[in-house]
Amino acid sequence: MSSIGTGYDLSVTTFSPDGRVFQIEYAAKAVDNSGTVIGIKCKDGIVLGVEKLISSKMMLAGSNRRIHSVHRHSGLAVAGLAADGRQIVARAKSEATNYEKTYGEPIPVKELADRVASYVHLCTLYWWLRPFGCGVILGGYDRDGPQLYMVEPSGISYRYFGAAMGKGRQAAKTEIEKLKLSEMTCREGVIEVAKIIYGVHDEAKDKAFELELSWVCDESNRQHQKVPDDLLNEARTAAKAALEEMDAD
Amino acid sequence: MELQLSMVDGSVCMKDSAKSEISSERTLYPYVTGTSIIGMKYKDGVILASDTAGSYGSTLRYKSVERIKQVGDHTLIGASGEISDFQEIMRYLDELILYDKMWDDGNSLGPKEVHNYLNRIMYNRRNKFNPLWNSLVLGGVKKGQKYLGTVNMIGTHYEDDHLATGFGNHLARPILRSEWREDLTFEEAVKLIEKCLLVLLYRDRSSINKFQIAKITDEGTTIFPPYALKTFWGFSHFQNPSKGAAGTW
Numbered sequence: 001m002s003s004i005g006t007g008y009d010l011s012v013t014t015f016s017p018d019g020r021v022f023q024i025e026y027a028a029k030a031v032d033n034s035g036t037v038i039g040i041k042c043k044d045g046i047v048l049g050v051e052k053l054i055s056s057k058m059m060l061a062g063s064n065r066r067i068h069s070v071h072r073h074s075g076l077a078v079a080g081l082a083a084d085g086r087q088i089v090a091r092a093k094s095e096a097t098n099y100e101k102t103y104g105e106p107i108p109v110k111e112l113a114d115r116v117a118s119y120v121h122l123c124t125l126y127w128w129l130r131p132f133g134c135g136v137i138l139g140g141y142d143r144d145g146p147q148l149y150m151v152e153p154s155g156i157s158y159r160y161f162g163a164a165m166g167k168g169r170q171a172a173k174t175e176i177e178k179l180k181l182s183e184m185t186c187r188e189g190v191i192e193v194a195k196i197i198y199g200v201h202d203e204a205k206d207k208a209f210e211l212e213l214s215w216v217c218d219e220s221n222r223q224h225q226k227v228p229d230d231l232l233n234e235a236r237t238a239a240k241a242a243l244e245e246m247d248a249d
Numbered sequence: 250m251e252l253q254l255s256m257v258d259g260s261v262c263m264k265d266s267a268k269s270e271i272s273s274e275r276t277l278y279p280y281v282t283g284t285s286i287i288g289m290k291y292k293d294g295v296i297l298a299s300d301t302a303g304s305y306g307s308t309l310r311y312k313s314v315e316r317i318k319q320v321g322d323h324t325l326i327g328a329s330g331e332i333s334d335f336q337e338i339m340r341y342l343d344e345l346i347l348y349d350k351m352w353d354d355g356n357s358l359g360p361k362e363v364h365n366y367l368n369r370i371m372y373n374r375r376n377k378f379n380p381l382w383n384s385l386v387l388g389g390v391k392k393g394q395k396y397l398g399t400v401n402m403i404g405t406h407y408e409d410d411h412l413a414t415g416f417g418n419h420l421a422r423p424i425l426r427s428e429w430r431e432d433l434t435f436e437e438a439v440k441l442i443e444k445c446l447l448v449l450l451y452r453d454r455s456s457i458n459k460f461q462i463a464k465i466t467d468e469g470t471t472i473f474p475p476y477a478l479k480t481f482w483g484f485s486h487f488q489n490p491s492k493g494a495a496g497t498w
Binding site for chain 1: 344350351352
């Protein structure tokens with residue numbers, strides 16, 4: 001759905017006659033063109049997964065991390081322009097450490113999501129700043145349990161059970177809705193996320209991708225970390241097997 | 250101008266009450282202090298021991314002060330001297346370890362790195378005439394390599410197989426010099442440490458009969474709950490102490 005915003009799309013401080021800010025919508029397009037990013041909230045924690053499209057065979061596996069720890073208890077998965085994403089991650093880290101310095105407890109995930117969203121929104125208010133060309137999925141585990149938030153380039157932030165951004169988000173969202181998240185543990189969730197990412201990956205358009213998975217759950221002691229290697233391999237194998245089953249039909 | 254002997258690290262400092270306007274931001278003398286720390290390497294790792302006293306000058310004010318803390322996965326730190334400065338040091342170290350953890354790259358700061366970091370902090374503070382009034386012992390194991398080092402408020406730092414701060418240097422180190430061996434088992438090491446702790450209990454007026462032992466090996470860290478040692482006061486000289494004394498003194 002493309003619309004020409006002739007004249008009204010030159011600046012983020014201009015509304016169109018039908019009440020849209022085109023620059024923000026164009027920023028969202030940058031997110032839509034990136035690799036799929038998924039987050040799900042299981043009964044004991046959060047799982048974040050990224051379909052990291054590999055642009056060159058020379059890239060070392062494990063580099064160009066798309067999922068970052070923002071504090072001990074939360075992580076951010078970035079979709080869209082990676083450099084913009086780094087800026088958001090840096091800001092989130094700084095907010096989290098400042099909160100803990102001031103209040104003596106780890107920042108509640110809701111508060112962190114609020115601050116990230118405010119920061120992203122800030123950059124849509126001035127003509128001399130451009131909006132961030134990336135969206136983030138923030139998952140954390142605090143006193144109120146595991147929580148999942150998604151922040152879009154417009155600065156909108158909602159809390160979700162399951163969220164997806166990027167190329168395969170429509171297909172991913174359909175798959176996530178099929179899952180019974182409230183009964184799933186993170187261990188099972190990791191496998192499901194891997195299956196979804198492998199499923200929505202478009203073999204024709206994009207060649208290779210690397211799967212990046214992280215979790216924060218009771219099993220990881222409520223710390224945000226990369227999914228341990230053995231579970232990651234298990235997830236990859238299960239996902240590839242599921243893909244072959246689908247192809248076989 | 251009076252000379253004051255600091256019981257903490259045996260240093261003699263001058264108490265000048267005339268200099269008050271500019272020096273409101275500087276540490277002049279310690280208030281709540283901890284006494285000696287003893288550390289030594291043993292077969293599987295490193296042991297640190299201390300009592301749990303926080304003295305307010307000559308008053309044994311606080312009796313449950315944990316002066317040995319864990320820093321990251323590979324290090325233990327024991328502090329003697331000003332307790333509030335130790336709490337500040339823990340803030341610096343917690344932040345250092347947090348940022349290290351957030352990289353999530355499979356590497357983590359070891360005792361040598363933490364020691365170097367602390368050395369920089371302590372020496373730079375001393376150069377600004379605003380020291381953190383502590384003597385610190387750092388012990389840890391990383392990838393099988395045992396490490397034991399110390400750094401104090403003037404920035405002096407060194408490593409050894411066994412270390413102590415404050416009175417421990419005078420009372421415990423001689424015992425360790427003659428009885429320490431490279432291949433002590435944990436039980437033997439604890440016995441040796443208890444021998445040193447007992448001497449300190451008898452002879453150091455700022456120590457109390459409540460001790461904590463902490464050990465660190467490649468497998469992990471354990472800080473044991475506080476316990477007391479058996480003391481003997483039944484010496485004949487303590488019976489009827491004023492029996493042979495002339496006069497009413």
